[in-house]
Amino acid sequence: MGITSQLIKFTTTDVPEEAAAMMRLSLFDWAACGIAGASEAEFAPFKRAQMVEDGPAQVFGGGQAGAAVAALVNGTLSHALDYDDTHFAHIGHPSVAVLPATLALAETLGTALTDAVDAATVGVEASILVGQWLGRDHYQIGYHQTATAGAFGATLAAARLLGLDKSQIRHALGLCASMASGLKSQFGTMGKPLNAGLAARTGVEAALWAQAGMTAAEDGLAGPLGFGETHHGRAEPVKMPRKEWAISTISHKYHACCHGLHATLEALAEVDAETDRIEAIRIRTHPRWMSVCNIAAPKTGLEAKFSYTQVTAMALSGHATASIGNFNDTLARDPALKALRERVEVVEDDTLTETQSQVTLTLTSGEVRRHRHDLLAPMSLETRSVKLRDKVMALLGETRGAQLWEAAIGQDLESLTGCFAGA
Amino acid sequence: MGITSQLIKFTTTDVPEEAAAMMRLSLFDWAACGIAGASEAEFAPFKRAQMVEDGPAQVFGGGQAGAAVAALVNGTLSHALDYDDTHFAHIGHPSVAVLPATLALAETLGTALTDAVDAATVGVEASILVGQWLGRDHYQIGYHQTATAGAFGATLAAARLLGLDKSQIRHALGLCASMASGLKSQFGTMGKPLNAGLAARTGVEAALWAQAGMTAAEDGLAGPLGFGETHHGRAEPVKMPRKEWAISTISHKYHACCHGLHATLEALAEVDAETDRIEAIRIRTHPRWMSVCNIAAPKTGLEAKFSYTQVTAMALSGHATASIGNFNDTLARDPALKALRERVEVVEDDTLTETQSQVTLTLTSGEVRRHRHDLLAPMSLETRSVKLRDKVMALLGETRGAQLWEAAIGQDLESLTGCFAGA
Numbered sequence: 001m002g003i004t005s006q007l008i009k010f011t012t013t014d015v016p017e018e019a020a021a022m023m024r025l026s027l028f029d030w031a032a033c034g035i036a037g038a039s040e041a042e043f044a045p046f047k048r049a050q051m052v053e054d055g056p057a058q059v060f061g062g063g064q065a066g067a068a069v070a071a072l073v074n075g076t077l078s079h080a081l082d083y084d085d086t087h088f089a090h091i092g093h094p095s096v097a098v099l100p101a102t103l104a105l106a107e108t109l110g111t112a113l114t115d116a117v118d119a120a121t122v123g124v125e126a127s128i129l130v131g132q133w134l135g136r137d138h139y140q141i142g143y144h145q146t147a148t149a150g151a152f153g154a155t156l157a158a159a160r161l162l163g164l165d166k167s168q169i170r171h172a173l174g175l176c177a178s179m180a181s182g183l184k185s186q187f188g189t190m191g192k193p194l195n196a197g198l199a200a201r202t203g204v205e206a207a208l209w210a211q212a213g214m215t216a217a218e219d220g221l222a223g224p225l226g227f228g229e230t231h232h233g234r235a236e237p238v239k240m241p242r243k244e245w246a247i248s249t250i251s252h253k254y255h256a257c258c259h260g261l262h263a264t265l266e267a268l269a270e271v272d273a274e275t276d277r278i279e280a281i282r283i284r285t286h287p288r289w290m291s292v293c294n295i296a297a298p299k300t301g302l303e304a305k306f307s308y309t310q311v312t313a314m315a316l317s318g319h320a321t322a323s324i325g326n327f328n329d330t331l332a333r334d335p336a337l338k339a340l341r342e343r344v345e346v347v348e349d350d351t352l353t354e355t356q357s358q359v360t361l362t363l364t365s366g367e368v369r370r371h372r373h374d375l376l377a378p379m380s381l382e383t384r385s386v387k388l389r390d391k392v393m394a395l396l397g398e399t400r401g402a403q404l405w406e407a408a409i410g411q412d413l414e415s416l417t418g419c420f421a422g423a
Numbered sequence: 424m425g426i427t428s429q430l431i432k433f434t435t436t437d438v439p440e441e442a443a444a445m446m447r448l449s450l451f452d453w454a455a456c457g458i459a460g461a462s463e464a465e466f467a468p469f470k471r472a473q474m475v476e477d478g479p480a481q482v483f484g485g486g487q488a489g490a491a492v493a494a495l496v497n498g499t500l501s502h503a504l505d506y507d508d509t510h511f512a513h514i515g516h517p518s519v520a521v522l523p524a525t526l527a528l529a530e531t532l533g534t535a536l537t538d539a540v541d542a543a544t545v546g547v548e549a550s551i552l553v554g555q556w557l558g559r560d561h562y563q564i565g566y567h568q569t570a571t572a573g574a575f576g577a578t579l580a581a582a583r584l585l586g587l588d589k590s591q592i593r594h595a596l597g598l599c600a601s602m603a604s605g606l607k608s609q610f611g612t613m614g615k616p617l618n619a620g621l622a623a624r625t626g627v628e629a630a631l632w633a634q635a636g637m638t639a640a641e642d643g644l645a646g647p648l649g650f651g652e653t654h655h656g657r658a659e660p661v662k663m664p665r666k667e668w669a670i671s672t673i674s675h676k677y678h679a680c681c682h683g684l685h686a687t688l689e690a691l692a693e694v695d696a697e698t699d700r701i702e703a704i705r706i707r708t709h710p711r712w713m714s715v716c717n718i719a720a721p722k723t724g725l726e727a728k729f730s731y732t733q734v735t736a737m738a739l740s741g742h743a744t745a746s747i748g749n750f751n752d753t754l755a756r757d758p759a760l761k762a763l764r765e766r767v768e769v770v771e772d773d774t775l776t777e778t779q780s781q782v783t784l785t786l787t788s789g790e791v792r793r794h795r796h797d798l799l800a801p802m803s804l805e806t807r808s809v810k811l812r813d814k815v816m817a818l819l820g821e822t823r824g825a826q827l828w829e830a831a832i833g834q835d836l837e838s839l840t841g842c843f844a845g846a
Contacts, residue, residue, distance in 0.1 A: 045635035052489060053476035066475060142648035144601075178567075178614055179621060181604040183640065185648035191601050191639035194632075198602060209617075212468035216614035217606065225565030225608035232653075 028408035034078035076197030090131035097150025101203035127153025135234030147182025154203020174216025263357035451831035457501035499620030513554035520573025550576025558657030570605025577626020597639025686780035
C-alpha cells in the first residue's frame with residue numbers, strides 16, 4: 001500500500017499504551033520548552049502581531065487565540081530555545097510541529113486530554129515515518145524536515161481530532177502537500193522556530209479546510225508532481241503501524257547546550273567523586289564535534305554552550321546543565337570552574353559515533369575510572385521521566401515544574417493548558 | 424548584482440506611468456474575477472471558516488477581515504474561475520498573488536490607491552522576474568509558479584507599502600523563502616486557487632513579520648540551501664528594472680473558455696458577415712490543441728468550454744464568449760448553433776504556434792476571407808481596456824461593471840474595495 005493510503009488508514013489506529021506514555025513525556029517536555037520560550041523577548045512583537053483575535057486556545061506566555069493562530073505561535077515559541085525533542089531517524093523535532101496543532105485544536109473542540117494525546121501520538125509517529133519515507137536527500141538538499149514532514153504529522157493529528165472521513169483525510173493531506181515548506185538555511189535565525197510554527201498551523205488549516213469541503217490533488221504527497229517527487233523525496237519503503245512504534249526511540253534534550261556535548265554530560269552524570277579528588281579528566285568524542293563545541297576557554301554564557309571544558313566543570317561541580325540560566329557570563333568566568341577546566345583534555349576519537357562519548361577520570365589517589373555513554377542507548381520510561389522532571393524543574397522552577405508534571409500525566413486538558421501562561 | 428540584492432533595491436524604484444496603467448487594467452480585471460468568483464458556492468464554507476475576525480480589509484462577496492485573512496480569501500476567490508491574467512514568460516498568473524496582498528494591506532494602512540497600484544506594479548514585475556529567474560525546470564518538475572514566484576512578488580509589494588528598510592526587506596524575502604509553496608498537481612481541484620491565496624497571505628505575513636523583527640536566512644531565495652537551490656531553480660540571469668517592464672506583455676483572458684480557443688475567438692472577432700451568408704468556416708490551429716479543446720458536438724456547458732465548433736458558432740451568432748453564463752447546456756443544444764457548428768471544420772497546422780490561429784470563411788457568394796490572430800501580438804492599452812470592459816460587463820452586468828471601471832481608474836481605494844461585496 002502506498003504511503004498516502006497507509007497514512008489515511010493509520011489516522012484512526014489504536015494507540016499502544018507505551019507509545020502514548022512516551023507522548024505524555026514529550027508533551028511535558030514540549031510544554032516546558034514553550035513556557036520558557038515565551039520569555040524570549042525578541043519573539044514578543046511577532047506574538048503580539050498574531051494575537052488580534054480572541055479564541056479558545058491558550059498561547060504560551062498568556063493570551064488566547066483561534067486554533068490556527070495558537071498553533072503558529074505555540075509552535076514557534078516552543079522551538080525558540082531549541083531544547084525540545086528530536087528523532088534521529090526522522091532528522092527533526094517531532095513535537096514542535098505536531099503538539100501545537102493538536103492541543104490548539106483539541107481546546108477548540110473540547111477534546112479529552114487522553115484523546116488529544118492519542119491524536120498527537122499518531123501525528124508524531126506519522127511525521128517520523130514521512131520523514132523516513134522522504135529520506136536523507138530531502139534533508140541534505142536543504143529542506144527543514146521538522147517543518148516539512150512535521151506538517152503531514154500535524155495534519156494527521158488534526159484529522160483524527162476532527163474525525164474526518166477517508167476522503168477528507170486524503171484532501172487534507174493533498175492540501176498539506178501544497179503548504180508544507182521550510183528551509184534549513186533558516187538555522188541560526190528566528191526563521192528556524194517559525195518553520196515549526198508554520199508546520200503546526202498547516203496541520204490545523206489543512207484539516208479544517210478539508211472539512212470545509214476544499215479539494216486537493218488525489219495523492220499530493222506521493223503521486224505524480226507530488227510533494228515527494230518535487231521535494232527530492234526518495235520514497236524509502238515504510239510500513240505503519242510498526243511493531244515497535246518509532247516514537248519509542250525519540251530523544252530528549254536534558255542539557256541546555258549544544259547537542260554535541262550531551263553524550264559527554266550523560267557519561268559525567270555517572271561520576272561519583274568530589275572535584276578536589278580529581279586530578280585529570282580526558283574526554284573522547286567524535287571528530288565532527290571538535291569544530292562545533294570545543295571552545296577551550298569560554299568567556300560568555302553563549303560560548304559556554306559550546307564548550308566541553310566548561311560543561312564538564314559545571315557538571316562535576318554541581319551546576320545543573322539543564323538550566324538555561326546557568327549558561328551565563330558569571331559562571332563562564334568563575335575561578336573555581338576555570339581551575340577545573342584546566343584539568344580537562346578533549347581528544348577526538350573516530351572509533352566513536354556522533355552519539356557516543358567516553359570520559360576517563362584520573363583521581364588524585366591514582367585510581368582511573370571510565371564512563372561511556374551513547375545517546376541512542378535504550379532508556380526506560382521511568383528513567384526518562386526522572387531526567388525530564390529534573391530538566392523541567394531547572395527550567396521552570398520546582399512549583400511550576402511539579403504543577404506541569406501533574407497536568408501532563410493527568411486527565412484534564414484545561415489544567416494542562418492552564419500552565420501555558422507561565423508565571 | 425544577485426537577484427536578492429536587485430529585488431531589495433527594486434522595492435523602492437520609480438514606477439513608469441505605462442506600467443502603472445497596465446496594472447490598473449489588471450486590477451480592474453482581477454477585481455471582476457474576484458467578485459464573480461465569490462459566487463462560487465463550493466468556496467463558501469472555506470470563506471466562512473476564515474471570517475472569524477473583523478478587520479479593515481474588504482473581502483470579495485462581502486465581509487471584512489485582517490490583512491492576512493483577506494489576502495488569503497481574496498487570492499483564492501479571484502482565481503476560482505481561472506479567468507484572471509497570465510504572463511507566459513513567468514508561466515503563471517501574476518495578479519492573483521500580488522493584488523490581494525497589496526490591497527488588503529493598503530486598506531489596513533490607509534494607503535492611497537495610486538501608491539497601492541505602484542506597490543502592486545513592483546510586486547507583479549518582481550514576480551514575473553523571479554519566475555524567469557527560477558526558469559522552466561521549476562515549473563516542469565511540478566511547482567505552481569503562480570504561487571511560488573508569486574509569493575516573492577507579494578512580499579515585495581507588501582514591503583514597499585510598509586516602507587521596510589533594506590535589512591527588513593532582506594528578512595522578509597528570507598521568510599518568504601521558507602513559506603513559498605504550491606504544487607501543480609492541484610490543477611483541477613480547489614487547491615489551485617487556494618495556492619494563489621496562500622501566496623498572497625505569505626506576502627503579507629513575511630513583510631509584517633520582518634517588520635516585527637523576525638529574522639531569516641541572509642539570502643533565502645538565491646543563497647546556499649536557498650529556495651532556488653532546493654526548488655529546482657535555474658538561476659537564469661535577470662535584470663531589473665528592465666527598459667520595457669515585463670508587465671507590459673501580460674495577457675488577459677477575454678473569453679470564459681479554454682485558453683486554446685482564444686486565438687481563434689480573436690480572429691473571429693474580425694469577421695463581419697451574417698451567419699446566413701456563411702457557407703463554411705475552416706479553423707487552423709496548433710496540433711497540441713486538438714486533444715485539448717476540440718469537442719465537435721458538445722452537449723453541456725462544460726463541454727462547450729472545450730469546443731472550437733461551439734465557440735465559433737457562438738461568436739458568429741453574437742453570444743458573448745466573455746460571459747460565463749453563456750457556457751450553458753441550453754446554448755450547447757441550441758438548434759441554430761448546432762446547424763452552424765456543422766459548417767465548422769477544425770484542422771491542425773504545425774506551422775502555427777500555440778498562440779496563433781487562422782480562420783478561413785467561405786461565403787455563399789463564393790468569396791473567401793482569411794483572419795489570423797496571435798495572442799502574443801502587441802495590443803495598445805486602449806484596445807485592452809475596451810476588451811476588458813466588454814469582458815467585465817459580461818461578467819458583472821453593465822451597472823456594476825461601469826462602477827468598477829470608474830473605481831479602478833480613480834483615486835479612491837475605498838470606492839474600489841467598496842465594489843468587492845458584489846451584488
